[in-house]
Amino acid sequence: MGLTWPWWFPKDATYEDFFHFLPRRRIGFPFEMGSAEIRLEITNTERLLKMAEREQEELSALLEMRLKMKDTQLSEFQVLLEDIFSRTQYFNHLDSSVALPQRFLEMLERLHSLRTSLVEHMGE
């Protein structure tokens, strides 16, 4: 059985959506697990991946955890940035697409495309 797409991101989401660019996507903390719990789960799942007979099941779990980790990291970062700028009336934060140099945007776009290829490959 192949992998299913995570429900919290549509398959055709752009890399700006995927990486929670400000100001287009502001999210809360949709997950019950914190970063430490997700990290522990990732470590355990990577260990289980060495057991070949459970590979498909563990691959699915690992990718799901990795996406949750990414979302948690970036949600926390959004909150941090907005918290810092909430203390002033004279400065606003930049849009992510302006703050990040082009060479960083290109890397993020490559990585987003890679994620699509990887999930398709895992489902074969």
Add this chain to the structure above:
Amino acid sequence: MNPSRQRCINSSAIKNRTKDTPDVLNDGRSIVEDLKVSLRDYQVKEQTESAIVQSRAEAAVEFGRVLEDAAVLLAHETLRSHIRTINRDMKEYSEPDSEVLFQIEDHANDAILERLNDRITNLEKYLGVQ
């Protein structure tokens, strides 16, 4: 002020330049300090050498690690960009006749970026992308 470039300082500060100057500069310095402190939480760990990916399991593990490093790098570079921008905003604000005083070329994260791109290239090769 150069109208073409992006800035963090807003119109409220610019309109009241004389009256609010000390407040604006104090706010700016305070934000820069907060941003600098936050940089410590977004350091990309020492990356391992880019290795050839040979299996689905290795690809999934490597992709996850690259994704985590990329998210940290995104945050780190965003913080650095805000620090650069606010410092430049404050310089122009306090010396409005100075035009663009300094062009900051910041390539501190370029080595990490290059390594991430190498790791992405290896994953692309395994997946037959390109």
